[in-house]
Structure formats: C-alpha cells, structure tokens
Amino acid sequence: MNVRIRFGKEGMMRFIGHLDVLRTFQKIFRRAGVPMVYSKGYSPHPVMSFALPLGLGLSSEGEYLDAAVEDGTDPEAMLAALQAATAKELPVYALRVLPEKAENAMAAVGGAVWKATLPANMPLEGAETALKAILAREAIILPKKTKTREIELDIRPMIHSAGIEDGAVVMTLAAGSRANLSPDMVLDLIAKELGTEPESLSWQIRRMDLLDHELRPLGACGEEA
Amino acid sequence: MRKLALTDEILMRVEKPARYVGGELNAVIKNKDRIDIRFAMCFPDVYEIGMSYLGIQILYDLFNRREDTWCERVYSPWPDLDAIMREKKIPLFALESQDPLKDFDFLGFTLQYEMGYTNILQVLDLAGIPLLAKDRAENDPLVIGGGPCSYNPEPLADFFDLFYMGEGEVSYGELLDRYKANKAAGGSRMDFLKAAAGVPGIYVPALYEAVYNEDGTLAATRPLVPEAPGKIRRVIVNDLDDTVYPDKLIVPYVRSFQDRVTLEVMRGCIRGCRFCQAGMVYRPLRERSADWLKAQAEKMLRASGYDEITLSSLSTSDYTGLPELTDHLIEECGRQHINISLPSLRIDAFSLDVMSKVQDVRKSSVTFAPEAGTQRMRDVINKGLTEEDIFRGASEAFHGGWNKVKLYFMLGLPTETDEDAKGIPDLCERLSELYFAEIPKEERNGRVQITASSSFFVPKPFTPFQWASMLPREEYLRRAYLVKDTMRAQKNNKSLHYEYHDAEVTLLEGILARGDRKVAKAILRAYELGCMFDAWSERCRYDLWMQAFAESGVDPDFYTLRERSADEVFPWDHIDIGVTKAFLRREWERAMAARVTPNCREACSGCGAASYGCGICRLPRVKTPAGDEKSPAPGTEGGNA
Numbered sequence: 001m002n003v004r005i006r007f008g009k010e011g012m013m014r015f016i017g018h019l020d021v022l023r024t025f026q027k028i029f030r031r032a033g034v035p036m037v038y039s040k041g042y043s044p045h046p047v048m049s050f051a052l053p054l055g056l057g058l059s060s061e062g063e064y065l066d067a068a069v070e071d072g073t074d075p076e077a078m079l080a081a082l083q084a085a086t087a088k089e090l091p092v093y094a095l096r097v098l099p100e101k102a103e104n105a106m107a108a109v110g111g112a113v114w115k116a117t118l119p120a121n122m123p124l125e126g127a128e129t130a131l132k133a134i135l136a137r138e139a140i141i142l143p144k145k146t147k148t149r150e151i152e153l154d155i156r157p158m159i160h161s162a163g164i165e166d167g168a169v170v171m172t173l174a175a176g177s178r179a180n181l182s183p184d185m186v187l188d189l190i191a192k193e194l195g196t197e198p199e200s201l202s203w204q205i206r207r208m209d210l211l212d213h214e215l216r217p218l219g220a221c222g223e224e225a
Numbered sequence: 226m227r228k229l230a231l232t233d234e235i236l237m238r239v240e241k242p243a244r245y246v247g248g249e250l251n252a253v254i255k256n257k258d259r260i261d262i263r264f265a266m267c268f269p270d271v272y273e274i275g276m277s278y279l280g281i282q283i284l285y286d287l288f289n290r291r292e293d294t295w296c297e298r299v300y301s302p303w304p305d306l307d308a309i310m311r312e313k314k315i316p317l318f319a320l321e322s323q324d325p326l327k328d329f330d331f332l333g334f335t336l337q338y339e340m341g342y343t344n345i346l347q348v349l350d351l352a353g354i355p356l357l358a359k360d361r362a363e364n365d366p367l368v369i370g371g372g373p374c375s376y377n378p379e380p381l382a383d384f385f386d387l388f389y390m391g392e393g394e395v396s397y398g399e400l401l402d403r404y405k406a407n408k409a410a411g412g413s414r415m416d417f418l419k420a421a422a423g424v425p426g427i428y429v430p431a432l433y434e435a436v437y438n439e440d441g442t443l444a445a446t447r448p449l450v451p452e453a454p455g456k457i458r459r460v461i462v463n464d465l466d467d468t469v470y471p472d473k474l475i476v477p478y479v480r481s482f483q484d485r486v487t488l489e490v491m492r493g494c495i496r497g498c499r500f501c502q503a504g505m506v507y508r509p510l511r512e513r514s515a516d517w518l519k520a521q522a523e524k525m526l527r528a529s530g531y532d533e534i535t536l537s538s539l540s541t542s543d544y545t546g547l548p549e550l551t552d553h554l555i556e557e558c559g560r561q562h563i564n565i566s567l568p569s570l571r572i573d574a575f576s577l578d579v580m581s582k583v584q585d586v587r588k589s590s591v592t593f594a595p596e597a598g599t600q601r602m603r604d605v606i607n608k609g610l611t612e613e614d615i616f617r618g619a620s621e622a623f624h625g626g627w628n629k630v631k632l633y634f635m636l637g638l639p640t641e642t643d644e645d646a647k648g649i650p651d652l653c654e655r656l657s658e659l660y661f662a663e664i665p666k667e668e669r670n671g672r673v674q675i676t677a678s679s680s681f682f683v684p685k686p687f688t689p690f691q692w693a694s695m696l697p698r699e700e701y702l703r704r705a706y707l708v709k710d711t712m713r714a715q716k717n718n719k720s721l722h723y724e725y726h727d728a729e730v731t732l733l734e735g736i737l738a739r740g741d742r743k744v745a746k747a748i749l750r751a752y753e754l755g756c757m758f759d760a761w762s763e764r765c766r767y768d769l770w771m772q773a774f775a776e777s778g779v780d781p782d783f784y785t786l787r788e789r790s791a792d793e794v795f796p797w798d799h800i801d802i803g804v805t806k807a808f809l810r811r812e813w814e815r816a817m818a819a820r821v822t823p824n825c826r827e828a829c830s831g832c833g834a835a836s837y838g839c840g841i842c843r844l845p846r847v848k849t850p851a852g853d854e855k856s857p858a859p860g861t862e863g864g865n866a
C-alpha cells in the first residue's frame with residue numbers, strides 16, 4: 001500500500017540534501033514504528049521516493065514523499081506516529097493513502113508554487129510594474145545550455161501565474177521532468193526589468209506546494225488521514 | 226526557529242553545510258536560562274569523523290541527564306569554513322545553541338590520536354580562547370581533555386586547564402558539583418582548579434612542575450601545592466551493567482563513518498599485545514551482560530531509526546556472551562530489515578558461520594591481524610595469533626566461499642630483522658598456495674586476493690614497548706620497499722597486494738606520543754605555521770613540522786631515536802593507570818627474550834589492574850600461570866604507588 005506524505009523544510013533542514021533527507025525519512029518511519037515495504041534483491045531497501053528535489057538553502061512547506069507501507073489501515077495513527085518521530089525542522093503535515101493506480105509523486109509533478117520575499121532594497125510598486133510587463137510579453141526567449149549546445153527556449157508558457165502578495169512574488173511555474181522553470185529565472189527577469197544586477201538582490205525563496213499536470217496540489221490525491 | 230551562527234550565504238559556500246547547523250534527531254536543546262553549567266564537547270576533527278565516535282555520545286547523554294547542565298557538541302571546521310571564519314572574524318560556536326564557545330563554562334576535548342593536536346589549537350583559536358592555559362582569564366571556559374592520549378598529557382599540558390584520567394561516568398558528577406559550589410561561593414578560577422585537583426582522576430597540569438636532568442631527560446614531575454596529589458589515578462567503572470548508556474543516539478543527517486547503532490559490549494582487553502596502548506590503559510576487561518545488551522540494542526534501534534547495528538570493543542571475539550548475543554541479533558534484526566555489521570572477529574568456524582549469515586560472502590573479505598610476519602616476531606610482541614590459527618582460519622574461509630583475505634602488519638618493531646620483514650610476503654604467498662591447494666579449480670570464484678597492509682610501529686606510553694627506540698625515516702622506507710620487492714618476487718604475485726603507511730606521520734606521532742612538556746612549544750609553532758588536520762595524511766605538512774621543531778629548539782631525535790634506560794623517569798610517570806611500571810618492564814624483558822605471556826583469561830600476570838577489584842581479575846582462572854617465571858597473585862602490586 002502506498003502513502004503520500006506532505007512535509008516541510010525549515011531552518012537548518014534547508015541545508016540537508018535530498019538524499020540525506022530520504023535516508024532520514026527511512027529512519028523516521030522506523031522510529032515511528034511504521035513497517036515499510038522493501039525492494040527485492042540482495043540488498044533490500046525501503047521503497048520510497050520524492051516528488052521533486054529541492055535546491056539547497058531553500059525552505060518549503062510543500063514537499064512530497066511516496067512510501068510503500070505494509071499496513072495502511074490507520075492513516076491517522078500513522079501520521080501521528082510520524083509527526084512524533086520527526087525533527088522540528090522537518091515537519092510532516094499530512095498523509096494520504098494513495099489509490100491503487102495513482103501515478104507516483106515524481107511522475108505526477110507538473111508545477112510548483114513559489115513564494116519569493118522581496119529583497120529589502122526593492123520597492124513594491126517597482127516589482128509590480130516589472131512583473132506586469134513580463135507577463136504581458138507573448139514570448140520570453142532565453143538561451144538555454146544543453147549538454148551539447150546552446151538553444152533558445154520560450155519560458156513564457158512555463159509561467160502559469162505570478163503576482164505580488166504580502167510583499168512577496170508568488171508564482172506558479174512549470175516543474176517536473178517535462179518542463180521545469182526555476183524561480184530564479186523569473187526573479188532575474190524582474191531585476192533586469194528594473195535595471196538592477198540580479199546578484200545584488202537576495203530573495204528568500206520558499207516552495208509552497210507542488211502541483212500535478214492539471215495544476216492540482218499533489219496532496220489532493222487519495223484519501224486524507 | 227533556532228538561529229544559525231552562519232549566514233545562508235556562508236553555508237551555501239562551504240562543503241557539506243550540514244556539518245555546522247546541528248538540529249539532528251535526538252540532539253538535546255535546553256533552556257539556557259535554567260542551566261548552571263554549559264559544557265561544549267569537542268572531537269577535534271571534521272564532523273563526520275567526530276560523530277562516529279561513541280564516547281562523546283556517552284558523555285553527552287551523561288551530562289544532559291543532569292538538569293543543571295547542558296552539554297553541546299563542536300567539531301573542527303573544515304579548512305574551507307576555517308578560512309571564512311578567520312576572514313570574517315566569526316567566533317566558533319556549539320552546534321545545538323549555535324552560541325559562541327566563549328560563553329561556555331567548559332570546553333572538553335576527546336584526545337583520540339596524536340595527529341589531532343593542532344586541531345585542538347584551531348578550535349581554541351577560532352573560539353577566541355587563549356591557546357595557553359596561563360593566559361586565560363577568569364571567565365574563559367575551562368579547557369579539559371580526556372581519552373587515550375590524555376594518559377600522556379604532558380605535550381598538551383600548556384594548553385589545558387584540566388585532564389580527566391579514566392572513564393567519564395565516575396568523576397564528572399563530582400567535578401561539576403565542585404564547579405557549581407565554587408561559583409556560588411564566589412571562588413576564583415584557581416580556587417576551582419585546586420578543588421578539582423582533589424577529585425579522583427583529575428589532573429591539573431598548572432599545579433605541577435617538570436624538572437629536567439642536564440641531558441634533557443625528566444628528573445621529576447612535582448606537585449607545587451598541597452592540593453595536588455603526587456599521583457593521579459585513572460578512574461574506572463566497576464560494573465558496566467550499572468552505567469547509563471545513551472538510549473537516544475544523535476543521528477546525523479550527513480552520512481558519518483559509523484552510520485549505525487554502536488553497542489559497546491565490553492571495555493578492556495585480555496590480550497596484552499606489547500605494542501598496544503589500549504590493551505593496557507583500559508584494563509581490566511569488564512563485560513556487559515548479554516541481557517543488558519539485548520535490551521539496550523532494542524531501545525537504541527527504536528530511538529534512532531538506524532537500519533544497522535555493530536558491536537564495539539577492543540577484541541569482540543573475546544566477549545563470552547558473543548554467541549548468545551549474535552544469535553539474538555540475527556533473529557531480531559533479520560525480521561526488521563536491520564543489518565548487522567561485525568567488527569573484525571578472529572577468524573574461526575564460529576565467526577565464519579556468523580559472517581556468512583550477515584554478509585555477502587562473495588563480496589566480503591576475511592581479516593587477520595598477525596601484526597608480524599614471523600612467529601619469532603609475534604612472540605616478541607605477544608600476539609597470540611599463531612601461524613596455525615591463520616592457516617586453519619584461512620582454510621575454513623576458503624572452503625566457505627571467501628577468496629579475499631586482508632592482513633594487517635606492523636614494520637619497525639623492536640628486534641625486527643630483514644627476515645621478519647620478509648616473513649610478510651612469505652606468509653601471503655603461502656596463503657595463496659593454500660587456496661590453490663585446497664580449492665579445486667571448478668569451485669574457485671575468481672582469483673584469490675591477498676592484501677597485506679603495514680603501518681610503522683609507534684612506541685606508546687604505558688606499553689611494554691615504551692622504552693623502545695624508533696627508526697630513522699630512511700630505514701622505515703627501506704623495510705617497506707623490502708617487503709614490496711619481496712612480494713613482487715613471489716610466484717603468485719598477481720594475487721598479492723601490499724600497501725604501507727606513511728613514515729613521516731609515524732615519526733611525528735612518535736614524538737607527540739612520548740613527548741614531554743617541552744614539545745608543547747613545537748605543537749604551537751606548527752599550528753602557527755599552518756599545520757591542521759595532520760591526521761589526514763594528504764594534509765600533513767611534515768616540512769612545516771620539522772621547521773616548527775627547529776624553531777622551537779625541540780630535537781625530534783631525542784624523542785624518537787633513543788632507547789630509554791630502565792630507570793628513566795617518563796613524563797607520564799605521575800599518572801597511575803592501574804598497570805604498574807614494574808609489570809611493563811617485566812614484559813619488555815620477556816619481549817627481548819621472545820617469551821609470550823598468557824592472556825588474562827588463561828592466567829593472571831599480576832599487571833596491577835587487579836587493584837581496581839573488578840572484571841576479569843576477580844574471575845577464577847582456567848589455567849595456572851604459564852611460563853617459568855612466578856607470576857604474583859592478582860592485586861599484590863596495587864597500582865604504581
């Protein structure tokens with residue numbers, strides 16, 4: 001039986017890479033006394049996977065992990081046990097039992113919601129005007145390096161929405177294996193629009209949620225605990 | 226949210242920022258306003274190494290059980306962060322609170338290897354604590370050292386306010402109580418140090434002076450005040466089942482070198498190999514009961530979430546409860562997908578059976594530590610492993626499907642000849658022949674691989690070889706080349722591999738291990754010249770160390786190339802580890818005559834440790850003392866006094 005948990009990364013946890021976070025979750029499941037399903041083969045390991053790795057240094061309240069567990073009959077108790085077993089800066093928010101044929105988290109990801117708090121030296125109106133100008137463009141062609149050559153890429157379709165809320169840029173961008181846009185690209189455009197060096201700005205970037213290809217939260221799949 | 230001492234920008238610039246942010250599962254956070262004593266415990270090496278060491282976790286747990294004390298951890302910042310901290314003048318901090326070390330009452334160092342000494346200075350320096358104890362102000366943290374290297378504390382005496390001789394469980398409580406009492410009474414730093422000197426196992430170097438003879442050897446280490454005892458006796462726990470043990474190990478996020486639960490099955494060793502400091506300074510052997518260990522294993526696995534457990538001790542094969550414990554663990558752990566990793570057990574039918582149950586025979590190797598290539602040499606060092614043991618074990622392993630053998634040796638041992646050195650390739654060759662003779666072609670799974678590695682012997686304090694001379698650098702290398710060339714000339718040389726350790730680091734280690742107070746100047750100078758992380762051989766700057774010795778007027782040869790006379794006073798003679806100097810000397814003489822001494826289980830050799838009145842010394846003997854020399858009854862020598 002597969003479950004999907006939604007978790008966050010705060011404070012020091014932002015500096016723990018995703019492989020280490022994965023190993024940590026294996027420990028948290030053990031501490032919580034939740035029996036995991038193991039892969040076959042000579043060195044069996046728990047079947048567990050992340051939706052999408054998060055860059056080092058970024059915080060999040062919308063991370064997802066799918067895990068195969070032996071017994072999913074009491075998701076509520078499982079969630080409580082995981083919450084008791086985790087570290088403060090790696091909060092577990094929700095758990096759902098996935099339907100039999102659900103796509104795994106990694107394949108399901110199609111978008112991400114980001115929140116980037118405006119740097120102290122950036123005026124609110126300036127940011128708003130810049131963002132409007134960017135969204136008004138029909139195409140935003142940027143050079144993109146691939147392994148072998150440099151190609152041109154239109155990133156405009158990858159920006160699903162963007163606006164200013166509570167002194168932060170909140171945006172929904174394409175994410176996952178098909179198309180993926182890093183929030184830095186949009187933030188750099190804003191800087192350029194304002195005639196500022198992108199390096200001189202320090203945004204605080206937080207991932208708010210991950211979405212599927214229909215832009216529904218990844219956590220909406222399955223039954224809530 | 227905890228505030229971090231380093232900015233995001235710095236953390237993003239350094240390798241493995243997880244080393245510096247704390248916040249691990251089971252790390253202890255307390256409210257510092259309700260704490261009387263803040264203790265920072267340091268392993269002076271990089272985080273992943275330090276976190277692998279169980280001793281700190283035991284002390285951490287012990288201290289944090291006290292309501293008035295908050296113990297935190299600190300490790301050496303790696304050179305990348307070290308440079309940033311110096312440039313930006315960021316003071317070194319403890320992982321849990323992220324507060325500067327300067328705010329602490331105590332800064333404790335565990336001294337596990339000599340090549341970590343310059344890292345102690347690095348930590349003090351980055352913390353803004355004066356390097357020399359005499360320069361520290363009333364409010365500076367008290368710097369205390371413990372662990373195996375503290376049994377010769379003298380090369381570090383200038384840098385430490387206190388040393389703790391022995392097992393932490395015994396005297397830390399009283400030490401901290403006296404600290405609190407002194408603070409409450411408005412006493413000075415010196416008042417506390419004098420009070421501390423009266424706590425069993427505590428050595429306060431500033432209260433002693435070292436007096437030298439004209440030839441540079443030591444005349445005496447003398448107490449300067451009445452509070453300082455003439456001898457400081459190591460303190461030990463009598464009954465290990467009676468100690469606290471951390472149920473909740475701190476679990477690092479980044480992979481450490483011991484990414485598993487470590488279960489300490491016993492302390493001490495019965496064997497008495499004459500080169501081995503651990504075998505002497507942790508006597509007598511004290512075992513934990515298998516029942517205690519089973520219960521502890523379960524608690525620790527559950528609280529940590531680790532999927533692997535290992536047993537730790539100096540010589541786990543000698544643990545009497547081993548079959549019972551391994552049976553239990555194999556059954557319990559198998560059910561829960563928990564791996565068991567076994568430390569190198571002595572290879573015999575039992576250990577091979579256990580190993581075949583817990584690891585992949587095709588991938589794993591069997592390990593022997595004969596330490597020397599010939600039986601004569603093994604008798605000199607009192608290594609009980611005979612050629613017959615090795616061949617029987619190897620034969621059983623080959624039949625069990627193993628075809629990788631690792632062998633550990635030492636070169637440069639006292640009385641060693643070229644024949645002894647050549648005994649190493651000879652033994653390897655004969656093992657490969659054994660494989661071809663015993664395993665028919667169709668049953669072989671690939672080529673047999675015999676890997677020999679050698680380190681150079683370093684004489685250590687409190688061992689029978691503490692009187693021994695070392696060799697010049699060129700001579701070490703000549704012997705290593707001799708082994709290498711002889712290895713190449715063997716018929717089966719394609720199956721044989723040989724690697725040897727660095728000779729330069731060996732010599733440095735030798736100076737620091739048996740150094741006196743004068744050596745401190747050279748350590749300080751080496752640090753000033755940029756020496757750090759000397760235990761990482763690719764970082765060790767022998768040239769800078771040699772410059773440091775020259776500039777501080779310390780002659781390396783005085784410490785390395787000199788056989789000590791029988792009556793020489795050693796810098797560590799005022800430390801009483803339980804084993805007497807008379808016993809060690811007797812062992813030196815037996816070594817020179819290539820005579821073996823029975824292990825503690827076969828017979829008591831009257832080493833002095835019976836004066837602790839516990840462990841193996843109190844158990845009935847299986848055999849009467851072997852050898853022609855009359856061994857004194859246990860306990861008759863009662864310490865060095």
Ligand code: SF4
Nearest residue numbers: 494496498501504539
């Ligand atoms: S077996 Fe020998 S080398 Fe190993 S710990 Fe014991 S005394 Fe030391």
Ligand code: SF4
Nearest residue numbers: 825829830832835842
């Ligand atoms: S007193 Fe005897 S039994 Fe006890 S440690 Fe020494 S030699 Fe071994």
